[in-house]
Structures are given as C-alpha cells and as structure tokens.
Amino acid sequence: MNPDVVAAIGRLRADTVLSGPQAAFFDRVARRDLVSIRLEIRLLLYVGVLLLTSGVGVLVVEHQHEIGPLAIAGALGLAAAGCLVWVARHALPFSWRAVESPNVAFDYVLLLGLLLFASDLGYVEAQFTMLGPRWPHHLLIVGVIYLLAAYRWDSRVVLGLALTTLAAWRGVSLSVMPGPLAPHGTDDLRANAIVIGLIYVALATLSVRLERKAHFEEVFGNTGLLLVLGALVSFVLESSGWGVWLGALVFIAVLVMWTSFALGRSLYFAEAVVAAYVGLLRLLFAGEASSLAFLVAALLGAGALALIFAAHRRMVER
Amino acid sequence: MRPDVVAWERAAEVREAAEGWRRAGAIDTSTYDAIVNAYPDPCVTPSAVWRVLTAVMVTAIVLCTLGALALATKPEATAFSLLLLALGAAALIVTERLEASPRWARRGAAGATAFWGGVFVLGGLALFLSEDRRIPWERTLQIVLFASALIWAASCWRWGSPVFAGLSAVSLFLVLGRLPFGRVLWVLIGASLVGLVARLPDKPGGAPSHRCSAMVLLVAGVAAVYGSLNVYSLDAYLLERFQKYTPSHPVLPSWRFVLGAIATAALPPLILLWAWTSRRVVLLDTSVVLLALSLVTLRHYVHLAPLWVVLTASGALLIVLALAVERALRHSPGGERSGFTADALFSDERRQRIFQTVPVVAAFTPAAAPAAATEEKGFAGRGGTFGGGGASDRF
Numbered sequence: 111m112n113p114d115v116v117a118a119i120g121r122l123r124a125d126t127v128l129s130g131p132q133a134a135f136f137d138r139v140a141r142r143d144l145v146s147i148r149l150e151i152r153l154l155l156y157v158g159v160l161l162l163t164s165g166v167g168v169l170v171v172e173h174q175h176e177i178g179p180l181a182i183a184g185a186l187g188l189a190a191a192g193c194l195v196w197v198a199r200h201a202l203p204f205s206w207r208a209v210e211s212p213n214v215a216f217d218y219v220l221l222l223g224l225l226l227f228a229s230d231l232g233y234v235e236a237q238f239t240m241l242g243p244r245w246p247h248h249l250l251i252v253g254v255i256y257l258l259a260a261y262r263w264d265s266r267v268v269l270g271l272a273l274t275t276l277a278a279w280r281g282v283s284l285s286v287m288p289g290p291l292a293p294h295g296t297d298d299l300r301a302n303a304i305v306i307g308l309i310y311v312a313l314a315t316l317s318v319r320l321e322r323k324a325h326f327e328e329v330f331g332n333t334g335l336l337l338v339l340g341a342l343v344s345f346v347l348e349s350s351g352w353g354v355w356l357g358a359l360v361f362i363a364v365l366v367m368w369t370s371f372a373l374g375r376s377l378y379f380a381e382a383v384v385a386a387y388v389g390l391l392r393l394l395f396a397g398e399a400s401s402l403a404f405l406v407a408a409l410l411g412a413g414a415l416a417l418i419f420a421a422h423r424r425m426v427e428r
Numbered sequence: 429m430r431p432d433v434v435a436w437e438r439a440a441e442v443r444e445a446a447e448g449w450r451r452a453g454a455i456d457t458s459t460y461d462a463i464v465n466a467y468p469d470p471c472v473t474p475s476a477v478w479r480v481l482t483a484v485m486v487t488a489i490v491l492c493t494l495g496a497l498a499l500a501t502k503p504e505a506t507a508f509s510l511l512l513l514a515l516g517a518a519a520l521i522v523t524e525r526l527e528a529s530p531r532w533a534r535r536g537a538a539g540a541t542a543f544w545g546g547v548f549v550l551g552g553l554a555l556f557l558s559e560d561r562r563i564p565w566e567r568t569l570q571i572v573l574f575a576s577a578l579i580w581a582a583s584c585w586r587w588g589s590p591v592f593a594g595l596s597a598v599s600l601f602l603v604l605g606r607l608p609f610g611r612v613l614w615v616l617i618g619a620s621l622v623g624l625v626a627r628l629p630d631k632p633g634g635a636p637s638h639r640c641s642a643m644v645l646l647v648a649g650v651a652a653v654y655g656s657l658n659v660y661s662l663d664a665y666l667l668e669r670f671q672k673y674t675p676s677h678p679v680l681p682s683w684r685f686v687l688g689a690i691a692t693a694a695l696p697p698l699i700l701l702w703a704w705t706s707r708r709v710v711l712l713d714t715s716v717v718l719l720a721l722s723l724v725t726l727r728h729y730v731h732l733a734p735l736w737v738v739l740t741a742s743g744a745l746l747i748v749l750a751l752a753v754e755r756a757l758r759h760s761p762g763g764e765r766s767g768f769t770a771d772a773l774f775s776d777e778r779r780q781r782i783f784q785t786v787p788v789v790a791a792f793t794p795a796a797a798p799a800a801a802t803e804e805k806g807f808a809g810r811g812g813t814f815g816g817g818g819a820s821d822r823f
Contacts, residue, residue: 111629111630112441112445112636113630113631113632114438114441114442114632114636115441115442115445117632118442118445118463118467121466122462122463122466125466127459127462127463127466128455128459132449132454132455135454136445136449136454139773139774140445142706142707142708142767143707143767144764144767144768144769144773145707145709145767145768145769146768146769146770146771146772146773146775147709147712147753147757147768147769147770148769148770148771148772148773148775149775150709150712150713150716151750151753151754151770152750152784153713154716154746154747154749154750154753155746155747155750155751156784156787156788157743157746158742158743158744158745158746158747158749158750159743159747160743160791161739161740161742161743161746162739162740162743162744162747163743163792164739164743165735165736165737165738165739165740165741165742165743166736166740168735168736168739169736169740172734172735172736173736213754213758214750214754214770215747215750215751215754218747221788221792222747225792228794246797249794249797252794266785267784267785267788267789270785270786270788270789271788271789271792271793274789274793275793275794277796278793278794278795278796278797279797280796280797281796281797282796329785376475376477376478376481377477379481380477380478380480380481383481383485384481384484387485387488399495399499400499401495401496401497401498401499401500402496404492404493404495404496404499405492405493405496407488407492407495408488408489408492408493408496411485411486411488411489411492412489414485414488415482415485415486415489415537418478418481418482418485419482419535422474422478427475
C-alpha cells in the first residue's frame with residue numbers, strides 16, 4: 111500500500127478533483143488491491159527465451175554427431191519457422207508509424223524465432239561451408255533479416271539486435287565480449303566503428319525527417335553515438351597521434367550536445383559529456399600524473415557539472 | 429530525515445502517481461494540473477539520465493580531489509587515513525547541505541557525495557586501524573564491516589536511500605557470518621529483520637524512501653534465511669568460509685542434509701504464498717528467484733536429465749507459464765484475478781520497453797567477426813555465438 115497516495119486520493123475526492131469511479135479505481139491500485147504483473151510476465155518470457163536458446167545450443171554442441179547435421183538444421187529451421195509463422199498470423203498490419211504489439215508475448219516469440227533462425231543459419235554455414243572463407247558474411251544476412259523483421263513487426267528490441275549484429279559483421283563488438291572498443295582494438299576496426307556509427311546516426315535523422323518509423327530514432331541514435339564516440343575515445347586513449355583524435359572527439363561531442371538540445375534528448379547529451387570528459391583526461395594525464403593534473407581534472411569535472419545543470423534547466427526533454 | 433524533506437517526498441509520490449494516471453489516460457490535463465497545484469513539490473527532479481550523469485561527474489570530482497591532495501601531500505599511511513577521514517567527513521557535510529536544499533536534493537549529487545563520504549570514512553578507518561594501531565587485518569576487517577553496517581544504516585536513516593539500506597544489510601550479514609555460529613545468526617537475524625520490517629512499507633507515518641528501504645531490508649532478510657538454510661550452502665559450508673579459521677569440514681550429517689533439503693524446497697513456495705496473499709510484487713519476484721535457485725540446487729544433486737533437456741524444458745516451461753498466466757488474467761472478468769492483472773495499469777510502458785532492449789541486445793548480440801575472415805572454420809563463436817543463439821561454444 112502507498113499510504114501517501116491513499117490519503118491524497120481521499121482528499122482529492124473530497125475536493126471533487128477526482129470523480130467517484132476514478133477515486134475508487136486509483137484507491138484499489140494504491141492499496142494493492144489490484145497489482146500489475148506485466149513486467150514479471152515479460153521477465154519470465156525473456157528468461158525463457160534465454161534458457162531455451164542456450165539449451166538448443168548445448169544440444170547441438172554435445173550431440174551433433176549423434177543427431178546428424180541435416181536433422182539439426184532441419185529441426186532448428188522448423189522451430190524458427192513455427193515461431194515466425196505464429197508471429198505473422200498474430201501481427202497487426204504494417205504501418206510506418208508505431209504499431210502496438212498484439213500481446214505481451216509477441217516480441218519474445220519474434221525474438222525466439224529470429225534467434226533460432228540465426229542459429230540455424232550459423233550451423234548450416236559451419237557444416238556445409240557455403241560461404242567459404244567469407245563465412246562472417248552470414249552475420250550480414252542475419253543482420254539484414256533482423257532489420258527487415260524489426261521494420262515489419264515494429265520491434266525496437268530486434269532493431270537493436272540488428273544494429274549490433276551488423277556492427278559485429280564489420281568486426282565491431284558492442285557486446286560484453288572483448289572488442290575493438292575495448293583496449294588494443296586496431297585502428298581499422300575503430301574506423302569501421304566510426305563509419306557504422308555515422309550511418310546509424312544518419313538513419314536516425316532520416317527516420318524522423320521522413321516519418322518512417324520515427325520512434326526507431328532513439329535506437330539508431332544511441333547505438334550510432336555509442337559507436338562513434340566510443341571509437342573516438344578509443345583512438346584518443348590508444349593511438350599515438352591522439353591529439354588530432356582528441357580535437358575530433360571534442361568537436362563531435364560539442365556538436366552532439368548542441369544537437370541534443372534541439373531534439374530534447376538527454377541521453378545523447380550525457381553520452382557526449384562523458385566521452386568529452388574522458389578524452390580530455392588523456393590530455394591532462396599525458397605525462398606523469400601530478401597533483402596539478404588531478405586538480406585540473408576535478409575543476410574540469412566541476413565545469414562539466416555546471417554545463418549539465420545549465421543544460422538541464424534549458425532543455426525541453428521529449 | 430528532515431521533516432521538510434519527508435513532506436517533499438510525500439508530495440512527489442502523489443505527483444508521480446498523478447503522472448501515471450495522466451499517462452494512462454485515466455485523468456485529463458486539467459485534473460492533473462489541479463493535483464499538481466494541490467501537492468506542490470519545490471524540488472527540482474531531473475530524469476534518471478540527468479541524475480546518473482550528475483552522480484558520475486560528482487564521483488570524478490571527488491576522486492580527482494582525493495588524488496590531487498594525496499599527490500600534493502604524499503602522506504604516510506596514518507596521515508593518509510586521516511586525509512580519507514577528513515575528506516569523508518567533508519563529503520558527508522556537503523551531502524547534508526545538498527539534501528536540505530530543494531534545488532539540489534534530487535539531482536544525484538547528494539547520493540554520490542553520501543556514498544563516497546561513507547567509503548572514505550570506512551577506508552580511512554581500515555587504514556588507521558591496520559597501519560597506525562597495528563590491529564591484525566582479520567580484526568580490522570570485522571570492525572570495518574561493523575562500522576559499515578552502522579554508517580550505511582545511519583545514511584539511510586538520515587537521507588533515505590534504499591541503496592544504503594542494502595549496503596548496510598550486506599555489511600551486517602558479512603559481520604554475522606564471521607562470528608561463531610554465523611549460520612544460526614543469519615537465520616535468527618534474517619528472520620527478525622523480516623518480522624521487524626514486514627509491515628513498515630504500509631505504515632502511514634514513514635517517509636516514502638524509508639518505506640522503500642524497508643522493502644530492501646525485507647528482501648535481504650528473506651535472502652539471508654534462504655542462504656543459510658539452502659542445502660548446497662549447508663553441504664559446501666559456504667557461510668563458514670567467511671570465518672577467519674575455517675576448521676576442516678566433516679561430511680554433513682544426514683539429518684542436517686534432510687532439513688536443508690526440506691527448507692530449500694519449502695521456502696520459495698512459502699514466500700510465493702506470502703507474495704500472493706499480500707500482493708507484494710517485490711516478494712513475488714524474490715520468490716521466483718529463490719524458486720530458480722532451488723531448482724538449480726535440485727539439478728546439482730539429482731541429475732534428472734541432461735543439461736540441454738533441463739535448459740530447453742525449463743525455458744519452454746517458463747514461456748508457456750508466462751503465456752498461460754497472461755491468458756488467464758486477460759480472460760478473467762475485468763482482466764483481473766485475485767487482485768492481479770496483466771494490464772500495465774499506471775506504469776511507464778514506453779520506458780520499460782526502452783530498458784528491455786539493453787539486456788536483450790547484451791545477451792544475444794553475436795561476437796564480432798575477426799578482422800581477417802580467413803580463419804579455420806568449425807562452427808565457432810567468433811562468427812557469432814551460435815549465430816546469436818545464446819550459446820558460446822564451438823560446434
């Protein structure tokens with residue numbers, strides 16, 4: 111029970127701010143006479159998909175010789191098809207605007223179907239070597255399929271997966287696995303990350319301008335900025351000619367901060383502030399760490415804090 | 429907590445509820461405005477992004493200040509411990525000032541200064557006891573853990589953060605675990621904690637953040653009781669490993685094993701029953717986690733089936749269970765059964781959906797392809813961890 115809200119509902123009803131039915135319904139929720147378990151259902155579905163795909167993975171790893179490649183590929187394909195057929199039958203008609211999921215399970219059955227499809231494709235490629243030395247291209251196929259599915263069935267989750275899979279195809283990891291944005295990535299991979307990130311940012315802009323799934327802008331934008339700013343920070347921290355990269359990082363970060371004002375996007379602003387601060391620390395600690403460097407870093411932090419407060423006061427968030 | 433801060437929190441609770449009602453379309457804008465006017469909240473309350481960003485920058489400032497002072501003075505161990513204590517005290521004073529100001533109280537800065545204040549005081553105390561007083565490390569650790577329980581509890585009492593309640597509970601149970609009969613103390617104190625705080629979240633007199641902290645303590649108490657009675661924890665002498673001198677452990681007597689097994693099986697359903705009757709979602713979530721842990725424990729001792737069968741079957745079972753629950757609720761009169769509903773009610777669906785993208789992408793994104801894609805094949809994780817299917821082994 112939330113006693114403060116319960117008391118407030120009583121007062122608001124007495125002051126006729128709330129109608130009788132409104133107050134009665136709100137009171138039930140505030141007293142915990144009616145509780146939503148929608149989030150719990152979602153969590154169960156998510157963990158279920160996680161366990162199921164892991165189980166399938168273990169099965170294939172441990173028993174592929176006993177079962178045989180054709181049987182495994184066929185079974186995975188059938189399971190994936192089953193999920194995707196269910197999704198197709200329950201989906202609402204396509205629209206360039208946001209489309210509500212027909213039910214709470216929809217996103218997860220779609221996710222399961224696509225993951226099983228990706229597993230099947232990866233297994234088939236491994237067993238039958240259709241792509242030969244270009245086998246990582248199967249990630250391109252998977253990424254494109256994810257992208258199409260995200261647009262058709264209006265899934266931000268699948269879109270996020272598509273973007274990170276396409277980045278993985280170009281060697282850029284946004285997963286928790288070590289990747290080029292971690293220390294010791296190569297310059298080529300960082301450059302790849304910047305290019306992919308810029309493409310994603312461009313797609314974010316286009317989706318809003320053309321009003322084609324405009325609500326995908328956040329997923330495109332955040333993924334793109336993470337890639338661009340992460341790669342630039344990585345250049346600054348790892349590269350020998352870091353001064354130029356620091357200039358580029360600060361320029362891009364300021365640009366992002368400026369743009370985030372117009373868009374009312376606090377997360378873009380936050381990503382830019384943190385990236386710029388980390389980059390500037392490289393400048394301060396280029397030589398031996400001294401008390402002056404730490405002091406300036408603290409003052410720089412205070413400056414960033416002032417900027418954050420000023421930005422928060424003026425930004426109209428959307 | 430200061431009375432004015434409690435009053436601000438209460439107003440914020442009502443305004444947040446009204447925001448949910450408006451978002452769900454249950455009230456119109458004029459009603460919302462009337463509610464907001466009736467419950468004025470003078471505090472500036474930025475969104476979570478701003479608060480986290482502020483906390484990160486305050487952390488950077490605090491740590492850099494410590495670095496600057498340490499390098500400028502190059503203190504010995506005792507002097508450094510005094511520096512930590514002084515800086516910790518300063519951070520706590522700043523927290524008190526920030527919390528008193530409606531302009532600053534909810535920006536994330538006060539939480540960060542309170543946290544680092546506590547950490548510095550505890551670090552300074554540890555260094556002072558071990559280096560200046562030459563107290564053996566094991567005893568120092570015990571004292572610091574005890575101080576940690578007190579400091580975080582005081583911070584929670586004064587500033588109301590549930591995170592501090594959690595830190596205090598963890599410190600307390602670590603202290604207890606290092607005492608003789610630590611396991612018994614876990615059960616006794618854990619059960620007492622549950623009994624003590626169970627009714628607090630519904631009590632009208634308390635501050636909203638204290639009610640939230642009470643829920644954290646409730647979960648900590650339940651976890652402590654379960655952790656001490658779980659049969660694997662008993663069998664592997666997990667809690668006894670906290671103690672300084674761990675005697676060689678004999679094989680667990682069969683009666684203790686049986687009791688542990690019964691407790692492992694019985695506790696999750698009991699908590700589930702409690703959650704069901706009290707309709708507390710936090711307890712429901714806790715019981716589901718405990719149930720999963722009990723099933724993992726069962727699997728450890730009884731190999732019912734190969735791992736892939738267990739994983740696949742439990743995954744499928746969870747999906748079917750979730751669908752069945754949702755369908756049952758959806759088809760019940762009024763979309764509810766026993767006070768539970770699958771509707772979103774007044775929660776922020778949009779925010780939940782954005783947040784659910786992160787764990788999905790983190791868990792299922794395949795590993796990056798190698799730069800030169802000419803490696804020897806096998807179905808390797810490198811080309812995608814099982815094509816993004818969630819497993820990470822080679823075929």
